[in-house]
Every structure is written in structure tokens, then in C-alpha cells.
Amino acid sequence: MQQTEICTFLKTFFSENGCAITENSPYSMQVQLTEELDKALMNRPFYWHYIEKMGGQPNLATLSLKTDPKEEEGELIHFGSPRLHKIFSYVIEKGRFGQFFEPVPPEGKTVPLKPWLCLNGKIVYHCHQKKEEFFSIGLSLITGEMLKEFHSLVKSSSLKVSIPDFCFTLTPLIKPGSGIDRIHQYLFHTIEKENHQWAEEAMCKMDKELALLERFYAGTTEKPPSYEKEKASITGLYAPSIQLDIINGGIFYLHNHPLTGFS
Amino acid sequence: MQPPILTDNKWIEEFTEALNLQKPLSSWKQYNMAFETAQKNMISDFQTLEAPKQLPQLTLHDYQYDAARKAINEMNGRAILADEVGLGKTIEAGLILKEYMIRGLVKKVLILAPASLVTQWCAELNSKFYIPAVEQRKKPQWETVDIMVTSIDTAKRGNHAEIIKNIDYDMVIIDEAHKLKNKKTRNYQFVREVKKKFCLLLTATPVQNKLSELFHLISLLKPGYLGDEEAFNDYFQRGEHYGELQELIQKVMIRNRRDETDMDWPKRIVQTVPVRFSSDYHTVYEQICRLKQKMKEEYHSPQSGFLVLTLQREFCSSREAVFMTLKNAVEKREMPSEQMNQEFLNMMTSLNHLPSHPKADKVLELINSWEKDEKVVIFTEYRATQLYLQWFLGQHGIRSVPFRGGFKRSKKDWMRQLFQNQAQVLIATEAGGEGINLQFCHRIINYDLPWNPMRIEQRIGRLHRLGQEKDVNIYHLAVENTIEDHILKLLYKKIGLFEGVIGELDHILEKFGSNHIQSHLSSIFSQSESEGEMRIKLDHLSSIVLEEEKEEATHATN
Numbered sequence: 001m002q003q004t005e006i007c008t009f010l011k012t013f014f015s016e017n018g019c020a021i022t023e024n025s026p027y028s029m030q031v032q033l034t035e036e037l038d039k040a041l042m043n044r045p046f047y048w049h050y051i052e053k054m055g056g057q058p059n060l061a062t063l064s065l066k067t068d069p070k071e072e073e074g075e076l077i078h079f080g081s082p083r084l085h086k087i088f089s090y091v092i093e094k095g096r097f098g099q100f101f102e103p104v105p106p107e108g109k110t111v112p113l114k115p116w117l118c119l120n121g122k123i124v125y126h127c128h129q130k131k132e133e134f135f136s137i138g139l140s141l142i143t144g145e146m147l148k149e150f151h152s153l154v155k156s157s158s159l160k161v162s163i164p165d166f167c168f169t170l171t172p173l174i175k176p177g178s179g180i181d182r183i184h185q186y187l188f189h190t191i192e193k194e195n196h197q198w199a200e201e202a203m204c205k206m207d208k209e210l211a212l213l214e215r216f217y218a219g220t221t222e223k224p225p226s227y228e229k230e231k232a233s234i235t236g237l238y239a240p241s242i243q244l245d246i247i248n249g250g251i252f253y254l255h256n257h258p259l260t261g262f263s
Numbered sequence: 264m265q266p267p268i269l270t271d272n273k274w275i276e277e278f279t280e281a282l283n284l285q286k287p288l289s290s291w292k293q294y295n296m297a298f299e300t301a302q303k304n305m306i307s308d309f310q311t312l313e314a315p316k317q318l319p320q321l322t323l324h325d326y327q328y329d330a331a332r333k334a335i336n337e338m339n340g341r342a343i344l345a346d347e348v349g350l351g352k353t354i355e356a357g358l359i360l361k362e363y364m365i366r367g368l369v370k371k372v373l374i375l376a377p378a379s380l381v382t383q384w385c386a387e388l389n390s391k392f393y394i395p396a397v398e399q400r401k402k403p404q405w406e407t408v409d410i411m412v413t414s415i416d417t418a419k420r421g422n423h424a425e426i427i428k429n430i431d432y433d434m435v436i437i438d439e440a441h442k443l444k445n446k447k448t449r450n451y452q453f454v455r456e457v458k459k460k461f462c463l464l465l466t467a468t469p470v471q472n473k474l475s476e477l478f479h480l481i482s483l484l485k486p487g488y489l490g491d492e493e494a495f496n497d498y499f500q501r502g503e504h505y506g507e508l509q510e511l512i513q514k515v516m517i518r519n520r521r522d523e524t525d526m527d528w529p530k531r532i533v534q535t536v537p538v539r540f541s542s543d544y545h546t547v548y549e550q551i552c553r554l555k556q557k558m559k560e561e562y563h564s565p566q567s568g569f570l571v572l573t574l575q576r577e578f579c580s581s582r583e584a585v586f587m588t589l590k591n592a593v594e595k596r597e598m599p600s601e602q603m604n605q606e607f608l609n610m611m612t613s614l615n616h617l618p619s620h621p622k623a624d625k626v627l628e629l630i631n632s633w634e635k636d637e638k639v640v641i642f643t644e645y646r647a648t649q650l651y652l653q654w655f656l657g658q659h660g661i662r663s664v665p666f667r668g669g670f671k672r673s674k675k676d677w678m679r680q681l682f683q684n685q686a687q688v689l690i691a692t693e694a695g696g697e698g699i700n701l702q703f704c705h706r707i708i709n710y711d712l713p714w715n716p717m718r719i720e721q722r723i724g725r726l727h728r729l730g731q732e733k734d735v736n737i738y739h740l741a742v743e744n745t746i747e748d749h750i751l752k753l754l755y756k757k758i759g760l761f762e763g764v765i766g767e768l769d770h771i772l773e774k775f776g777s778n779h780i781q782s783h784l785s786s787i788f789s790q791s792e793s794e795g796e797m798r799i800k801l802d803h804l805s806s807i808v809l810e811e812e813k814e815e816a817t818h819a820t821n
Contacts, residue, residue, distance in 0.1 A: 080317025095297025097281035216487030240266040247301040
């Protein structure tokens with residue numbers, strides 16, 4: 001993330017969360033936190049505990065932030081700064097589950113909205129190394145049709161969290177639970193078809209080191225505790241596994257098919 | 264092969280709850296922002312280092328970046344970081360740790376550092392890497408604190424050790440790891456029993472004396488990598504398979520040398536300051552020298568030679584140092600005869616009548632010749648000298664603080680701070696050489712010379728390291744026409760220790776073994792019958808050392 005990008009992100013984040021922002025310059029700002037953000041970002045549980053117990057008026061914190069090191073005042077925010085990471089986790093935590101509706105303009109007649117399930121997440125390849133691969137899959141809970149890159153199809157439309165007037169939702173034929181299963185099955189298949197050389201290499205390294213370990217302790221009749229420890233460490237280090245981590249997901253009630261665009 | 268696939272069951276469960284409206288749902292904006300944020304933080308491949316992107320304020324040198332990359336990608340996070348003193352091994356370790364933390368491969372970390380460096384480790388990890396490292400407190404919370412910094416002496420204590428051994432650490436970092444060279448020590452056993460996936464061993468001197476030390480270090484990292492001990496000794500110890508060993512070591516050890524890095528280092532300005540004994544001092548020195556012959560006649564053991572040698576060296580340092588040795592010898596009744604005993608007692612009396620030590624006078628003269636309050640670190644080998652110097656400088660209105668390896672961590676920190684803020688002089692004994700960073704000072708006085716040349720290097724490394732902005736002035740004091748003079752002229756100067764950049768020397772010593780040199784020196788000084796014999800033998804020794812170096816050089820050019 002570039003500094004300008006971070007700056008935009010911060011402004012969106014704080015205004016989205018109802019904070020008053022005073023911009024001192026394009027790269028520095030004063031933010032008056034809300035109670036919720038103060039609790040989430042300022043790490044002062046004792047203060048809040050005290051205020052709540054005593055029923056006092058909280059003195060909400062103000063953050064002074066800058067994204068350009070040359071700016072005089074404020075805490076420098078960059079991609080690695082702990083403050084930003086706290087904001088990141090807050091953002092991710094707040095956006096995990098959703099239920100969204102296509103805003104169909106009222107035209108006098110009732111319009112059916114078809115349910116879709118979407119899962120966004122990453123495939124985590126894990127051994128002594130780690131890499132992640134992104135996925136976003138949508139599944140029609142009526143027809144079972146599956147769409148890749150679902151999020152990029154819906155992201156620029158202005159979906160609503162409540163059902164528009166003159167609309168009704170179709171009851172899913174596929175329950176969300178089995179929808180999740182279907183998407184997982186699909187991912188399992190894709191993963192199985194992949195080349196897992198990384199895992200083979202990791203196993204190979206593991207076997208080699210385990211063999212060395214055996215040789216090292218070959219002469220000892222009774223193995224010392226360190227033997228088991230080291231063995232477990234080596235296995236823990238190299239053993240390959242794959243994890244399906246879900247970032248977020250939701251049920252989308254759409255009138256139009258995602259590939260054709262929305263109202 | 265197909266690795267097992269795990270699903271995110273927690274999310275699935277919570278999602279179902281959310282749909283039943285038992286949990287709040289996100290707004291469309293929140294949902295989108297979460298998605299974008301997660302995508303920005305993705306780790307898209309195995310190899311590229313993510314950490315530097317998150318540390319824009321950190322100036323990384325190329326060799327440090329390369330070291331981290333190599334330790335992670337080629338050595339699988341189990342490596343010995345053996346850069347020369349002052350090149351920033353801590354930075355490399357911090358970078359590696361950060362990378363693993365960003366990748367989510369490391370969460371639980373134990374860092375074992377010398378007591379005097381614990382605070383500094385914490386400060387650096389927090390300020391430079393935003394790693395929330397915590398210093399161990401009186402009541403350490405091994406289980407609850409994720410990144411704990413402590414000293415090995417604390418960690419290995421019974422009650423702590425039992426808890427630590429039951430924790431699955433993702434990473435263990437050990438600073439000054441050469442202290443683990445002896446596999447019989449409790450420290451070594453303890454480290455061996457800590458469960459660790461990734462492991463970094465930091466040391467500037469992976470081999471201090473014997474090759475087997477390296478064997479034990481590597482066995483902590485990768486047991487069996489160099490075979491078992493017996494096989495290792497049989498195969499490598501004699502040096503025939505040196506190339507092979509070198510190659511194996513390079514796969515687990517990263518070693519950057521100062522002269523290989525493309526940086527402008529502050530210079531080292533070395534100056535030898537001759538000190539002359541006044542006639543009264545000279546008389547006593549002669550008296551000590553004559554002891555050698557006498558003791559030889561009295562009892563024919565080489566042991567006597569060593570004692571005299573010690574006395575000679577001590578006398579070049581301070582009266583107090585000799586006095587303590589004499590006193591001990593007399594008290595322990597080690598003397599073979601009453602006559603010898605009397606001889607020692609006489610000598611103690613004559614010591615009492617001597618004025619201040621000429622070396623101490625010289626130190627005073629040096630300090631007074633500088634600008635007011637110019638800070639200096641004085642290194643000495645002897646505790647007695649340390650005390651004497653502190654008293655002596657105090658008499659002349661110069662504030663000094665002592666520093667010893669045996670100090671508790673808090674005391675070391677305190678002394679360092681006192682030195683930085685209030686005292687002009689820090690007087691360190693040998694043990695104080697390690698584990699303290701004094702970049703804010705740029706003068707060193709080597710009050711007496713250690714015989715292990717690596718120790719000189721470690722002393723200088725306390726100041727001449729990353730972060731030092733000025734040139735470092737180094738003064739060697741040596742008393743003319745004494746044993747010190749011999750060491751200085753015939754050995755140190757010849758092998759170019761002072762002028763040469765660090766690295767060349769430890770190159771030679773790695774092959775030659777610095778212990779070797781030390782024992783040669785001891786035997787030369789204690790056994791030689793005459794001045795001439797001593798000179799010839801020393802010449803011989805230095806030419807052997809030089810020969811090794813030349814051979815190395817031709818080898819390299821071929």
C-alpha cells in the first residue's frame with residue numbers, strides 16, 4: 001500500500017465510522033474518535049471500565065495522524081505501523097458477514113430477488129513457508145450455478161442491506177449450509193488438480209532431517225528427551241497443509257444475473 | 264502428494280449464526296472494505312520478503328536483506344547468523360522474525376540474550392520492527408507473553424525451565440550463542456530441550472578455539488547435520504576434508520565480513536602509546552624476572568614459568584594485580600620453600616613503596632590531552648587494576664564507572680547509562696567486553712593486551728559497530744622492554760592486527776585456532792631460556808601465522 005493510498009483509506013475509514021476529521025494538509029489529519037473506535041483502537045480498557053463503572057462522561061481521544069514523514073505533527077502511519085494494523089483488523093472483523101439486496105427501482109409490480117451465496121477467502125499453502133491465493137466464488141442458491149470472481153462482479157454496485165419496496169426474495173432451493181459445502185467441494189477439486197511440488201519438497205526436507213536426527217542418536221540406546229522434542233520440531237516445521245480461510249461472505253439477493261450487470 | 268485441507272469451521276459457524284440474526288451483519292461498505300483490506304495484506308508467494316514493505320523507516324543494508332532472505336528461503340529459518348561484530352546481527356534477526364510473523368508462521372517466540380542486552384533487544388524490536396517484545400519480569404509469564412526476551416540464566420532456572428520446556432515455541436533466538444559451545448553445560452542441555460520450529464543462533468565468533476564448538480552449535484540447530492560427534496571428529500578434525508566441511512557450514516551459517524560489505528565504515532585510528540617504567544618500577548620488574556631462574560632451580564616444573572609469566576603481565580598492569588596474586592600464593596602456601604616464601608613477601612613490601620603506576624599516569628595524560636568530558640572506555644584484564652584505576656582517576660577528579668561481566672542485568676544497564684550521562688570513563692574487565700553497545704563513545708584504551716587476539720576485536724566491536732558515526736580512536740598501552748612489548752612488537756604488529764580490517768584476522772584464527780596461538784605464546788614466554796630464544800620463537804610463530812594467510816590468499820586468487 002502506497003502512502004497516498006493509505007491516506008485515502010484512513011479518510012474513508014474514519015468518516016465511514018462517524019468520526020469528525022479535520023484535515024491540516026493533504027497528508028495530515030486530526031480525527032475525533034467515536035466511543036466505539038476509541039475502545040477499539042486506543043487500548044485503554046481500564047479507562048473505559050472506570051468511566052462505565054462511575055457513569056462519568058468519557059473524554060474521547062483525538063488522533064493526530066500523518067502519512068508523509070515530512071509533515072510536522074502527528075503519528076506517522078505507514079503500511080507496517082501497529083495503529084494501521086489495528087485498524088485493519090477492526091475493518092476485517094466488521095465486514096465478515098453480510099446480507100445484501102439489489103436496489104431494484106419500484107415499477108409498480110413486485111419483483112423476485114434470487115439468492116446467491118458468496119464466499120471470499122484465501123487458500124493458504126503452509127509448510128515451513130507460506131503463501132496465499134485468493135478466491136471469490138458465488139453460488140446461485142436456486143440453480144446451483146457457480147461464478148468465479150464473484151466479488152468483482154458485485155463490488156461496484158450499490159447494494160442495500162434491506163429489501164427494496166415491491167421486492168420479495170425467493171426461498172433458496174439450496175440451503176446456505178449445503179451451498180458452503182458445494183463451494184468447498186469445488187475448491188477441493190481445484191486444489192487436488194494443482195501441482196503440489198512445494199509440499200513434496202517440504203516432505204523431502206522433513207524426511208532428510210528426520211534421517212539425520214536418527215543417525216545423530218543412533219548410538220544411544222535410551223533416547224534423551226531432546227530426541228522427541230527435536231523430532232516434533234522438525235515435523236511441526238515442515239509438515240505441509242492447506243487451509244481454506246474465509247475473509248467474508250454473504251447472501252446476495254439479486255434480480256439480475258451478476259454477469260449482466262445490476263440496476 | 265496431496266496435503267490435508269483444513270476448512271474455516273469457525274467462520275462457517277458464525278456465518279450461520281449471523282444469518283439467523285444472532286450476530287450483527289455488515290453494511291455494504293464495511294463488507295467491501297474488509298475485502299479490500301484482506302486482499303491488500305495477502306502474501307502472494309513463498310519467496311519475496313514482505314517485512315521490508317512494512318518497515319519503511321528502517322534502513323537496511325543489502326547484506327542484511329540478503330542474510331534474511333537466505334536464512335528464510337535457503338536455510339528454512341534455522342540458521343547461524345555469524346556476521347562480524349557490529350554489522351547488525353540483531354537487525355537481521357529482527358527482520359527474519361518480522362517476516363515470519365507477517366506470514367503468520369511464527370507467533371510464540373523466546374529470545375535468549377545476555378542479561379545486559381535484554382532491555383536493548385526489547386527496545387529495538389519494538390521501535391524498529393513494531394514487534395511487541397516483552398522483557399521478562401520478576402514473575403515471568405512464559406505462557407501468556409508471546410514474544411519474551413530473557414537471559415539464559417533466568418530461563419534455565421528450575422521452576423522456569425520446566426514451564427519453558429513444555430511450550431511449543433515457533434521461534435527461538437539466541438544471542439551470543441558461542442556461549443553454548445560446551446555441550447556438557449546446563450545452558451546447552453536446556454536449549455536443546457526447548458521445542459523450537461525456527462531457530463536463529465547469533466554469534467560473531469562461531470569458532471573461538473576448537474572446531475568442535477561449531478559442531479555443537481550446529482547440532483543445536485540441526486542435530487545430525489554433521490554426523491554424530493565421534494564421526495565428526497574422525498572425519499573433519501584433522502583438516503583433510505576442510506573444503507567439504509566449509510561447504511556444509513555455508514548451508515547453515517551466514518557470515519558477512521566488514522571488508523566485504525559495500526559500506527563506508529568509520530575508520531579505526533590505532534595508536535600505540537609506549538609507557539616507560541621509572542627506575543624503581545624497573546627494579547621490581549627485574550626482580551620478578553629473576554624469580555623465573557630461581558624457581559626453576561628450586562623445583563623443575565614448567566608450572567613455575569607460568570606463575571612468573573602471570574606476575575610479569577600483572578606488573579605491567581598495576582601493583583594491585585601482582586599483589587593479589589602474590590598474596591594468594593603465600594596464603595595458599597604454594598611455595599616450595601621458606602626462602603621462596605620470603606622472596607614473595609619481600610616483593611610485596613617493595614610493591615608497597617612504589618608510586619602510582621606509570622600506565623595510570625599515561626592514561627591521565629591522554630585524557631587530559633582531549634577535549635573536556637571526552638568519553639573513553641578503558642579495558643583491562645584484571646579486577647584489581649579496574650579498582651585501582653577507578654580510585655586513581657577519582658583522585659584526579661575524573662568520574663568513572665566499572666563494568667564487569669558478573670554484574671546483574673539491571674546493574675549493567677545502570678552503569679551504561681551512568682557512563683552515557685554522567686561519567687567520563689567506563690572501566691571494563693574482559694568479561695565486560697561482550698554484550699554492551701557503546702556507540703556513543705569513540706575512544707578505547709587497551710590498558711593491557713589480551714593474548715587472544717579475538718578479544719581485542721570484541722573490545723573494539725563494542726564501539727566500532729553499526730550506529731557509530733565518528734572514527735574510533737584506539738590506544739594500546741604497552742610498557743617498553745617488558746613482556747608486553749614483545750607481544751605487541753613481535754606478534755600483534757607483525758600479523759597486522761591493528762591496521763588490518765577485522766575479518767582477515769579471524770579468518771586466520773579460524774583456521775589456526777586462536778587457542779593454539781595462546782598456548783604457543785604461553786610456552787614461548789615461560790620456557791625460553793633467553794631473550795634471544797624468545798625472539799626467535801616469536802618470529803617463528805608470527806611467520807607461521809602469516810604463511811597461513813598467504814596460502815589462503817593464493818588459494819583465493821587461483
